[in-house]
Amino acid sequence: MPSTDCRLNGLVLKWDFRDMEIRSKSVERTLEPLVKQVTTLCATDSERKEVHGKKKVSGVKKAHVLVATVEKAISMFVEKGTEIRNENPEASEQLGSALNEVKATGNDMVNASREFAADPTSSNRRVTMIKAARALLSSVTRLLIVADMIDVQYIVQRMKNAQSTLDNLNKATSQQEVQEKFRDFKKQIDHLDQDACRRAADLKDASQSDSIQAARAVLKTTCPMLHSACKAYVRHPEIDPARQNRDFALKQMSMALTNIENVLSGHDSSQNNGFHGASGSLAAALNEFDHRVFVEPGNYNSQAVRPSLEAELERIISGAALIADSTNTRDERKNKIVQECNAVRQALQDLLSEYERNAGAKEPSEKLDIALVNVGHRTRDLRRHLRRAIIDHISDSFLDTQIPLLLLIDAASRGNMEETEQNASTFLEHAKKLVEVAAMTCKMCGEGDYVKMLNYAAMQVEKLAPQVVNAARLLAARHKSKPAQENMDAFKEAWEERVHLLTLAVDSIITLDDFLAVSEAHIVEDVKNCIQAVVQKDADLLDHSAGAIRGRSLRVCQVVDAEMELRPLDAYCTRVKQAVVILRETALPQFARKAEGAVEKISRKPPGNVDVDDFIDVCGLVHKAVQDIRHAVLMNRDPGDIDSDEEYEYERDSEKASAIGTKQQEDNRRELMQRLPEEEKKKIQEQIDVFKVVQHKIRT
Template identity: 45%
Template sequence: MQNGEKSFNLNDVKSKAVLQLIKQLINEVTTITETFPLEKGQTTENLVQNVDSSILRFLKEADSAVENCPVARNNPRAVEKLRRALEDVRDTGQIMSKNGREFIRHSTSSPKRSNAVEAGRQLLNAVARFLIIADDIDVDVIVEKVDKIREIIKDLEQAESKTEVEELYQILVSQIEELDVTVRRRAIDLVKQNQQDDLLAARNALKSIAPILYTTTKTYVRHPEQIEAKTNRDFSMNEMHTALDAMENVLRGKLDTNIKFSEYGKIGDLINEIDLFQNRIEIEPSKYRDDKHRPELEELAERIVSGSASIADSESTRESRKQKIVAECNNLRQALQELLSEYEKSRGRNDNTDDVSLGIAQVHRKTKDLRRHLRRAIVDHISDAFLDTRTPLLLLIEAAKSGDAENTAHKSHMFQQHAEKIVHVARLSCRLSSDTEGVSVILHTAAQLANLAPRVSNAAFLLCSRPDSKTAQENMEAHKSLWFEKVRLLTTALDNITTLDDFLAVSEAHIVEDCNEGIQGVTAHAENIDQNIENCVRVDCAAGAIRGRALRVCDVVDSEMDFLQPSEYTENVKQAVRILREKRVTEFAARAGNLVDRQQATGLDWNSQDRDNEMNEFINACTLVHDAVKEIRHALLMNRSMHDVDSDNEYEEEGPEKAEKIQDEMENQQKLMRRLPEEDKKKIQAQIDIFKVTQTRFEREVAKWDETGNDIIVLANHMCKIMMNMTDFTRGCGPLKTTMDVIRSAQEISLAGSKLNALARQIGEESADSRSKNDLMAYLSEMTLYCQQLNICSKVKADVTQVGNELVVSALDSAMSLIQTARNLLTAVVQTVKAAYIASTKYRRPNAHSVRVEWRMAPPKKQPLVRPQKNAAIIRRASERRPLPPAKALAEFTCS
């Protein structure tokens, strides 16, 4: 919609309300010039009357709004501007009405149509200009309130007494509350999401820093000689001005805002490269080019290795975890080279082999293993850095209150190290997260904490120099409250992007580490008093770490269960948490405390017998906590199937079963499949990985079609689901428990295959003779053959024999055949669906009887409009799989 200087762009409209009004008028005006021929019941006169009535209604409401607007009393210039814009609307509306009537009387006249279109453009431009001017005036009203707050802050800067500061602060609070209501309403109405986020971030910054401005200003008035007082006062005022400037810039639609919350919302660089790598490795062998694809994939792999190395070399990464990351990086390189070699070989082969598919599956598996170790390394950092977020600051405040300058400086250094660590860990965690909203919160909060930490130390130094000053104490308390609030928000946001499985597995391993550290403190030989004190501190710190980790487990799991609907499952988990919190942690703390007291009292006379007894007691106390954490993890896994858990040690091997239970297990072949030798399990898993590659192709080609009105897609999806259950059976999981279940599933697949065959054959018969028709018939023959083979392979027999004290299960050949046949059948189904689509849409005979199937793209899965949240807090990301966001899901539906 261009018309010289009078043109406007819908993208420049900031308000949803204005945008909706403009779009509504566009629809009504364009109806006149585009609704020909008329639909049944429509008349040409009605079309023009609709526009006339809309214009009159708009003019009447606009006149009333201008008259009653508060700006009319305070800003005559703005009112005059609105009235001129409204006159333009009235004039262009009359022209539009005239030209519209002339056009509908001579609808075949090109000049009349051109005049009507041009009049419509003029009218829309006039209305848009009026609405945009009115919206800008609304923004001016808000900005006036922002300017009032700036004036109060300036007055605060010049205040000379405590009373004056308190009076100005009361006015400031009332002005901020008034602005807050208006800003929240404006944020909801903004069109662009990034502007909403930035405006709300500026609003929150303004509200959170106001108490700090009050205490720092009051402290500076009371102690102007202290450099820390002036530094903190200047910092808080600068933060207030930054928030106000950012708020005004967002309201004005400017991009140069200092609070860029929305810019933090980006997928982590490392996780993005891993996702890109996994998408790029799947190439059609015939399309592979060594000079193009090899350098590209090798470069992506090296970027992944480099990013992984930076995490492995971080301070809190355990040596064992570092070695695993290095090993998985090497495995990934090796798997990639093997895959590239298979691509090279496949170009010279005519036969179809599984080598490329197996290579792709192997790269995916190694990438998955690397992801897991990287996630665990990140959780290692989070667990250590956020184990105790309160003690460093509390120790600093305690030292400051005592007036000991040297100790305060030492505690301040410790606090600064703690702050730098949690900020570093927060930023590091975002490298492996695809949750853009969570990343925004984490990076924004981490930046705030990095700026706030030096001010907290300044407040402590000020308190140290004036420990009896009530003003200094209040100032320290305000900084402490703000620090803890931001740390709590950061902790919650980190929990939100961390899976519960990873957190519990890492916490359990860390408790074992702390237990070993405590044992070393108990068993260490002390040659003097200082060494004995050091050993006591070592044991005490280890005990405190174990207690802190256990309580953090309780808090995180309770938060997760509160988000779920109450059920027997949630009650069992909560019961396990209560046992840990109320019994095991309390008992452990008592035992550990008594042990440290005895160690301090005994001193250097701790003989070997006492040392062994105390070590055993400490181990027993740690075992209570460790077992309770393990019980929580087991309770959480009760609603999870084995293949849903991506972990090294989530499922532990069951102990030896009693002899009387062997017969019961022999009746459940699924359990016997779990007893296969590890070597056989690896062979089956290799076939499963290839099957998953085929399943991914199935989802790309078949699952993109809507099942409504398309029985071919209904049958294909049904067959795929059953085949997935059958392959799960070979791994000892899934809904199929016995051989008879597998046989019945095979029979069901055969029946569905027969229906699919009959329907697709009818489509083929109704299509013109072509190569596509011949391909369809060939694929149908393959599908029939594989259905018969699957019936035979479904009779999986798991035989159990006892050799010495060991049970030997043999079912490898049957399981391998079952998976291979299921994969072949799934491939045939995919090819059949593709050929049926081409035959029914491209080569359909003109005299065909009826359309048997409707080929429509499937819509994305429905997403809840509002996600229920508890206490308006950030909800942690649960461990189970989540559906794709609607926009991302929609992007996957592309026609072949």
């Protein structure tokens, strides 16, 4: 797109004058009334050609009224433009030129309109008026754009001043100097934040608005770290992690300012702010594959279609294999993914064979429809296993995001350098896992906006993790230093905030049904481990497994509560919330007391005895409460919408029942549907899917 560089007070702002690009909503709103008035005036001609006599005279009178309205609007634009020019002498040349153009085109428009109003039937006068109207609108648009650029100039100038103050803060050599310069910088940032917020809301381009909002968030969250890091550095310049903390905060602030300036000045900043993303590659590939398997039998070409679909499926299977081979993927889940990949391969071969048999046939055979249904079944099952494999990772990695951080800070606050380094490795590994899981989650998400948010949150976590470790190393080296302690607190708070945002971004992508199914299965695994630990008197395993049960249960409460907050408070929502309350306030406290007592008894020398049956019962309370939440959530689902997973439907033999407690009896239509034998459910689903195939053919 062609653009023009406009210099205002030493600043270069890019703007497209040739295409009259309007970037802000306020310019559009200001221009809209004049556009409407001019359009109405130009549109009266065709209406008046159909009227005669007195009606014709009234039309003339109406045209004169419209001319007067347009003339008044032009006068107001000129008056307002003159005020802006007087208030901004540095831009008087640009504003003066735009004003003169508005005056000239305004006079032409008024004269042409008056002539047209005197004789609305004249086509020549109408053409002249339309040309004058276009010139007027173009000149007024240019005036508004120049005035808009003045507003941008002031914001950019404030950013230049803030950057200058930031550079001075970098040169501070004493605590007092840091305090004084940071106070000045904070005031500038507060004013700049208000201007940037207003500008972001006014921008028409959503991506530009997102870039400014992302930069604003960085400025806000980095300010406390900048303050503490600068104080820590001037107090301990000999400690390299202190310098790295300060340099990181300075760079983050400087980049955020630069990104805002780039957006305001018309430059592309999308590569620098990390606020980008598209739909998940694997999800998109599966969707595309599902669409492409529908081929008109008469148009089927084996040499073209077969290799294309086979190659596309192999790319999908390669992506699925990466998820299956990930560290936290359960063996059972990995086997399921491998089985479904092979099943999709076979289903595709069966479908292609049916296409070849039906080539040239007037009506496709029923076997072809069944083959299409089978491919749909298999890709749906593969999707489910991939989604839930990813949620396996999410459930494990986001189980307790606090522990690695707290262990790191504890070692550092005691001045234990060796333990700090050990915990730093654990912390960085944990942070790396969070980022990897976020990237994996993006692969199976079909919503670009959600992927964009998750990518951005993961990028912020990835950037901050090494600096949290540096803050801990500084504290370990100077564990009695107040600036070092305050610096650690600032980086701890920033880390917790960014991990919280990452957790929210992940939770917004995964479905509640999948999350609850996986969480319930994981809790059953942890219950088994708890019971095994009690029997074997293994205090460490019991403590770890009991902590996992508590962490997963609290995550269930957190995620379900957040989901219910988005819904109106109806009977369904109330039931779900009541189920959450039972888990959080009744089942979990009882379990925690029993688990804590059991750990204490087993840790004795010699180990004490724990009532296994009593412990099994309290574990069953937690599992049943989680299961009740899942059942309450599924109550508003249609049976056909429930994507069941056999490994999450527990066997009803007496041994397992004694381990996890009795199941709740549900006497309603949905429960009856779920209890149907698998063969019956498959038959019903096949009928539904055949109907969907026919429906798809009708639509296409």
